[in-house]
Amino acid sequence: MGENNTHDLDGVGVWGGGFTGGLVGGIAMGLVLHLGAGQIELLGALIADSGTAVGVGWTVHMVLSALFGLTFAALVSRRAVQDLVDSFSDYLVVGLVFGALLGLFAGGFLFPLAMQQAGVAALPLPFLPVPGVAGELVSALLFAIGHLVYGLVLGAVFATVNGVVPGGVGEYVPLER
Template identity: 45%
Template sequence: MGLILHLGANMMPLIGALYGRPTVVGGWVGHLVNSVLIGLLFTLLVSRPVVRRQLTTTFGCLVSGVVYAAAVGLATTGIMLPISMNVLGRRTIPEPILPLPGMVGGMLVVLSVGVAHLVYGLLLGATYGVIHTRPTPDDG
Protein backbone atom coordinates (compact mmCIF):
# COMPACT_ATOMS: atom_id res chain seq x y z
CA MET A 1 0.00 0.00 0.00
CA GLY A 2 2.75 2.41 0.95
CA LEU A 3 4.58 1.81 -2.33
CA ILE A 4 1.45 2.73 -4.29
CA LEU A 5 1.02 5.93 -2.29
CA HIS A 6 4.70 6.76 -2.60
CA LEU A 7 5.24 5.94 -6.27
CA GLY A 8 1.74 6.78 -7.50
CA ALA A 9 1.25 10.15 -5.86
CA ASN A 10 4.36 11.01 -3.81
CA MET A 11 2.24 11.07 -0.65
CA MET A 12 4.83 10.03 1.93
CA PRO A 13 5.98 13.60 2.70
CA LEU A 14 2.31 14.56 3.21
CA ILE A 15 1.75 11.65 5.59
CA GLY A 16 4.96 12.57 7.41
CA ALA A 17 3.84 16.20 7.66
CA LEU A 18 0.74 15.08 9.54
CA TYR A 19 3.11 13.70 12.20
CA GLY A 20 5.37 16.74 12.19
CA ARG A 21 8.00 15.08 9.96
CA PRO A 22 7.39 16.22 6.36
CA THR A 23 9.87 13.77 4.86
CA VAL A 24 9.63 10.50 2.98
CA VAL A 25 11.10 8.66 5.97
CA GLY A 26 8.67 10.38 8.36
CA GLY A 27 5.80 9.37 6.09
CA TRP A 28 6.94 5.76 5.90
CA VAL A 29 7.33 5.46 9.67
CA GLY A 30 3.92 7.01 10.35
CA HIS A 31 2.24 4.98 7.64
CA LEU A 32 3.76 1.66 8.72
CA VAL A 33 2.78 2.23 12.35
CA ASN A 34 -0.77 3.10 11.24
CA SER A 35 -0.95 0.07 8.96
CA VAL A 36 0.00 -2.29 11.78
CA LEU A 37 -2.45 -0.71 14.23
CA ILE A 38 -5.28 -0.71 11.69
CA GLY A 39 -4.50 -4.35 10.83
CA LEU A 40 -4.62 -5.31 14.50
CA LEU A 41 -7.98 -3.53 14.85
CA PHE A 42 -9.28 -5.52 11.86
CA THR A 43 -8.18 -8.76 13.52
CA LEU A 44 -9.89 -7.78 16.77
CA LEU A 45 -13.12 -6.92 14.95
CA VAL A 46 -13.36 -10.02 12.77
CA SER A 47 -12.26 -12.32 15.61
CA ARG A 48 -15.36 -11.46 17.62
CA PRO A 49 -17.50 -14.63 17.81
CA VAL A 50 -20.52 -13.03 16.13
CA VAL A 51 -18.39 -12.02 13.11
CA ARG A 52 -16.09 -15.03 13.09
CA ARG A 53 -19.03 -17.43 12.68
CA GLN A 54 -19.96 -15.59 9.47
CA LEU A 55 -16.46 -15.72 7.97
CA THR A 56 -16.16 -19.38 7.07
CA THR A 57 -14.23 -19.05 3.80
CA THR A 58 -11.08 -17.30 2.66
CA PHE A 59 -13.20 -15.42 0.11
CA GLY A 60 -15.48 -14.11 2.87
CA CYS A 61 -12.44 -12.91 4.79
CA LEU A 62 -11.08 -11.33 1.61
CA VAL A 63 -14.31 -9.40 1.07
CA SER A 64 -14.35 -8.27 4.70
CA GLY A 65 -10.77 -7.02 4.32
CA VAL A 66 -11.66 -4.99 1.22
CA VAL A 67 -14.76 -3.48 2.86
CA TYR A 68 -12.76 -2.66 6.00
CA ALA A 69 -9.93 -1.06 4.00
CA ALA A 70 -12.42 1.00 1.99
CA ALA A 71 -13.97 2.25 5.23
CA VAL A 72 -10.50 3.04 6.61
CA GLY A 73 -9.63 4.92 3.41
CA LEU A 74 -12.80 6.99 3.58
CA ALA A 75 -12.30 7.70 7.28
CA THR A 76 -8.64 8.66 6.99
CA THR A 77 -8.88 10.82 3.88
CA GLY A 78 -12.41 12.13 4.35
CA ILE A 79 -12.46 12.75 8.09
CA MET A 80 -9.05 12.46 9.74
CA LEU A 81 -7.03 14.34 7.09
CA PRO A 82 -9.27 17.46 7.22
CA ILE A 83 -9.28 17.34 11.04
CA SER A 84 -5.48 17.01 11.11
CA MET A 85 -5.12 19.94 8.73
CA ASN A 86 -7.42 22.02 10.93
CA VAL A 87 -5.43 21.12 14.06
CA LEU A 88 -2.22 22.07 12.23
CA GLY A 89 -3.83 25.38 11.24
CA ARG A 90 -3.56 24.64 7.51
CA ARG A 91 -5.95 25.61 4.78
CA THR A 92 -4.07 23.66 2.16
CA ILE A 93 -2.33 20.30 2.17
CA PRO A 94 0.95 20.75 4.09
CA GLU A 95 3.15 19.22 1.41
CA PRO A 96 2.84 19.30 -2.36
CA ILE A 97 1.75 15.87 -3.54
CA LEU A 98 2.26 15.97 -7.27
CA PRO A 99 3.82 18.38 -9.70
CA LEU A 100 0.65 17.98 -11.78
CA PRO A 101 -1.78 20.85 -11.33
CA GLY A 102 -5.53 20.77 -11.27
CA MET A 103 -7.82 17.92 -12.08
CA VAL A 104 -5.19 15.50 -13.44
CA GLY A 105 -3.15 15.67 -10.24
CA GLY A 106 -6.24 15.35 -8.08
CA MET A 107 -7.48 12.35 -10.04
CA LEU A 108 -4.11 10.62 -9.75
CA VAL A 109 -4.08 11.14 -5.98
CA VAL A 110 -7.61 9.75 -5.61
CA LEU A 111 -6.76 6.79 -7.86
CA SER A 112 -3.56 6.07 -5.93
CA VAL A 113 -5.33 6.21 -2.56
CA GLY A 114 -8.16 4.00 -3.82
CA VAL A 115 -5.87 1.37 -5.33
CA ALA A 116 -3.59 1.44 -2.27
CA HIS A 117 -6.47 0.76 0.11
CA LEU A 118 -7.85 -1.94 -2.20
CA VAL A 119 -4.47 -3.73 -2.19
CA TYR A 120 -4.22 -3.34 1.61
CA GLY A 121 -7.70 -4.81 2.07
CA LEU A 122 -6.99 -7.71 -0.28
CA LEU A 123 -3.78 -8.58 1.55
CA LEU A 124 -5.31 -8.09 4.99
CA GLY A 125 -8.39 -10.19 4.24
CA ALA A 126 -6.48 -12.90 2.39
CA THR A 127 -3.89 -13.25 5.14
CA TYR A 128 -6.53 -13.43 7.83
CA GLY A 129 -8.60 -15.83 5.73
CA VAL A 130 -5.75 -18.25 5.07
CA ILE A 131 -4.85 -18.34 8.76
CA HIS A 132 -8.45 -18.40 10.00
CA THR A 133 -9.77 -21.10 7.64
CA ARG A 134 -6.84 -23.55 7.75
CA PRO A 135 -7.58 -26.94 9.28
CA THR A 136 -6.60 -27.47 12.89
CA PRO A 137 -5.42 -30.74 14.46
CA ASP A 138 -8.86 -31.02 16.10
CA ASP A 139 -10.52 -31.17 12.65
CA GLY A 140 -9.27 -34.73 12.25
Protein backbone atom coordinates in the same frame (compact mmCIF):
# COMPACT_ATOMS: atom_id res chain seq x y z
CA MET B 1 -20.39 -16.29 2.61
CA GLY B 2 -19.97 -19.61 4.32
CA GLU B 3 -22.63 -21.27 6.39
CA ASN B 4 -20.39 -23.58 8.39
CA ASN B 5 -17.44 -22.21 10.28
CA THR B 6 -14.75 -24.84 9.77
CA HIS B 7 -11.92 -23.11 11.58
CA ASP B 8 -11.30 -21.84 15.06
CA LEU B 9 -9.51 -18.65 15.93
CA ASP B 10 -7.24 -18.47 18.94
CA GLY B 11 -5.76 -15.38 20.57
CA VAL B 12 -2.33 -15.83 19.00
CA GLY B 13 -3.82 -16.22 15.52
CA VAL B 14 -6.23 -13.33 15.93
CA TRP B 15 -3.73 -10.79 17.22
CA GLY B 16 -0.76 -12.18 15.29
CA GLY B 17 -2.81 -12.22 12.10
CA GLY B 18 -4.08 -8.68 12.67
CA PHE B 19 -0.66 -7.28 13.50
CA THR B 20 1.20 -9.12 10.73
CA GLY B 21 -1.56 -8.48 8.20
CA GLY B 22 -1.58 -4.81 9.15
CA LEU B 23 2.17 -4.51 8.60
CA VAL B 24 2.25 -6.43 5.31
CA GLY B 25 -0.85 -4.61 4.08
CA GLY B 26 0.72 -1.33 5.18
CA ILE B 27 3.82 -2.02 3.11
CA ALA B 28 1.72 -2.87 0.03
CA MET B 29 -0.48 0.19 0.48
CA GLY B 30 2.51 2.39 1.26
CA LEU B 31 4.17 1.40 -1.98
CA VAL B 32 1.05 2.38 -3.93
CA LEU B 33 0.87 5.73 -2.13
CA HIS B 34 4.61 6.44 -2.19
CA LEU B 35 5.37 5.42 -5.75
CA GLY B 36 2.06 6.54 -7.22
CA ALA B 37 1.69 10.06 -5.87
CA GLY B 38 4.20 10.80 -3.13
CA GLN B 39 1.42 10.65 -0.53
CA ILE B 40 3.65 9.05 2.11
CA GLU B 41 5.92 12.09 1.91
CA LEU B 42 2.84 14.30 2.09
CA LEU B 43 1.76 12.56 5.31
CA GLY B 44 5.23 13.01 6.78
CA ALA B 45 5.31 16.68 5.75
CA LEU B 46 2.28 17.31 7.97
CA ILE B 47 4.42 16.25 10.93
CA ALA B 48 8.07 17.02 10.12
CA ASP B 49 10.19 19.23 7.90
CA SER B 50 10.71 18.23 4.29
CA GLY B 51 14.14 16.70 4.95
CA THR B 52 12.69 13.88 7.06
CA ALA B 53 9.16 13.77 5.63
CA VAL B 54 9.50 10.44 3.82
CA GLY B 55 10.89 8.60 6.87
CA VAL B 56 8.36 10.15 9.22
CA GLY B 57 5.56 9.44 6.75
CA TRP B 58 6.52 5.77 6.49
CA THR B 59 6.85 5.47 10.28
CA VAL B 60 3.44 7.01 10.95
CA HIS B 61 1.87 5.01 8.13
CA MET B 62 3.25 1.69 9.44
CA VAL B 63 2.21 2.38 13.04
CA LEU B 64 -1.31 3.20 11.86
CA SER B 65 -1.31 0.12 9.60
CA ALA B 66 -0.48 -2.15 12.54
CA LEU B 67 -3.10 -0.49 14.76
CA PHE B 68 -5.78 -0.79 12.09
CA GLY B 69 -4.72 -4.42 11.53
CA LEU B 70 -5.39 -5.07 15.21
CA THR B 71 -8.74 -3.29 14.88
CA PHE B 72 -9.57 -5.56 11.94
CA ALA B 73 -8.64 -8.59 14.08
CA ALA B 74 -10.90 -7.44 16.90
CA LEU B 75 -13.82 -6.95 14.51
CA VAL B 76 -13.42 -10.07 12.37
CA SER B 77 -12.96 -12.35 15.39
CA ARG B 78 -16.40 -11.41 16.76
CA ARG B 79 -18.82 -14.33 16.78
CA ALA B 80 -21.33 -12.47 14.55
CA VAL B 81 -18.67 -12.06 11.86
CA GLN B 82 -17.29 -15.56 12.31
CA ASP B 83 -20.78 -16.97 11.70
CA LEU B 84 -20.58 -15.43 8.20
CA VAL B 85 -16.89 -15.84 7.35
CA ASP B 86 -15.56 -19.28 6.60
CA SER B 87 -13.36 -19.32 3.52
CA PHE B 88 -10.27 -17.56 2.24
CA SER B 89 -12.33 -15.59 -0.26
CA ASP B 90 -14.69 -14.50 2.54
CA TYR B 91 -11.71 -13.00 4.37
CA LEU B 92 -10.65 -11.22 1.18
CA VAL B 93 -14.13 -9.69 0.85
CA VAL B 94 -14.19 -8.64 4.51
CA GLY B 95 -10.70 -7.17 4.10
CA LEU B 96 -11.77 -5.20 1.01
CA VAL B 97 -14.81 -3.81 2.82
CA PHE B 98 -12.64 -2.91 5.82
CA GLY B 99 -10.10 -1.20 3.53
CA ALA B 100 -12.83 0.77 1.76
CA LEU B 101 -14.36 1.93 5.05
CA LEU B 102 -10.92 2.75 6.40
CA GLY B 103 -10.21 4.84 3.29
CA LEU B 104 -13.41 6.80 3.81
CA PHE B 105 -12.56 7.33 7.49
CA ALA B 106 -8.95 8.31 6.78
CA GLY B 107 -9.76 10.59 3.86
CA GLY B 108 -12.82 12.16 5.44
CA PHE B 109 -11.66 12.48 9.03
CA LEU B 110 -8.06 11.53 9.91
CA PHE B 111 -6.24 13.34 7.10
CA PRO B 112 -8.29 16.57 7.43
CA LEU B 113 -7.73 16.43 11.21
CA ALA B 114 -3.96 16.05 10.69
CA MET B 115 -4.04 18.99 8.26
CA GLN B 116 -5.90 21.11 10.81
CA GLN B 117 -3.44 20.18 13.57
CA ALA B 118 -0.53 21.10 11.26
CA GLY B 119 -2.18 24.41 10.37
CA VAL B 120 -2.40 23.50 6.68
CA ALA B 121 -5.45 24.86 4.90
CA ALA B 122 -4.88 23.03 1.62
CA LEU B 123 -2.61 20.32 0.31
CA PRO B 124 0.40 21.51 -1.66
CA LEU B 125 -1.08 20.55 -5.01
CA PRO B 126 -0.19 19.77 -7.61
CA PHE B 127 2.29 17.32 -6.14
CA LEU B 128 1.82 15.13 -9.19
CA PRO B 129 3.03 15.99 -12.65
CA VAL B 130 -0.67 16.10 -13.58
CA PRO B 131 -2.00 19.65 -13.07
CA GLY B 132 -5.13 20.93 -11.32
CA VAL B 133 -8.28 18.92 -10.85
CA ALA B 134 -6.87 15.98 -12.82
CA GLY B 135 -4.01 15.74 -10.29
CA GLU B 136 -6.46 15.80 -7.41
CA LEU B 137 -8.53 13.02 -9.03
CA VAL B 138 -5.44 10.88 -9.66
CA SER B 139 -4.39 11.44 -6.06
CA ALA B 140 -7.84 10.47 -4.75
CA LEU B 141 -7.89 7.39 -6.99
CA LEU B 142 -4.47 6.24 -5.75
CA PHE B 143 -5.58 6.87 -2.15
CA ALA B 144 -8.65 4.67 -2.74
CA ILE B 145 -6.66 1.94 -4.52
CA GLY B 146 -4.09 2.00 -1.72
CA HIS B 147 -6.75 1.36 0.91
CA LEU B 148 -8.30 -1.46 -1.13
CA VAL B 149 -4.86 -3.05 -1.52
CA TYR B 150 -4.37 -2.72 2.25
CA GLY B 151 -7.68 -4.45 2.97
CA LEU B 152 -7.08 -7.21 0.45
CA VAL B 153 -3.60 -8.02 1.77
CA LEU B 154 -4.77 -7.70 5.40
CA GLY B 155 -7.63 -10.16 4.81
CA ALA B 156 -5.34 -12.62 3.01
CA VAL B 157 -2.60 -12.54 5.65
CA PHE B 158 -5.09 -12.72 8.53
CA ALA B 159 -6.76 -15.77 6.98
CA THR B 160 -3.45 -17.49 6.25
CA VAL B 161 -2.08 -16.93 9.76
CA ASN B 162 -5.28 -18.48 11.07
CA GLY B 163 -4.99 -21.55 8.84
CA VAL B 164 -7.57 -20.54 6.25
CA VAL B 165 -5.98 -20.94 2.82
CA PRO B 166 -7.28 -20.68 -0.74
CA GLY B 167 -9.12 -23.72 -2.03
CA GLY B 168 -6.83 -26.32 -3.53
CA VAL B 169 -3.75 -25.34 -1.52
CA GLY B 170 -4.31 -28.28 0.81
CA GLU B 171 -3.85 -30.63 -2.14
CA TYR B 172 -0.27 -29.42 -2.62
CA VAL B 173 0.76 -28.36 0.87
CA PRO B 174 0.13 -30.56 3.90
CA LEU B 175 -1.87 -28.55 6.43
CA GLU B 176 -2.20 -29.37 10.08
CA ARG B 177 -5.74 -29.24 11.35
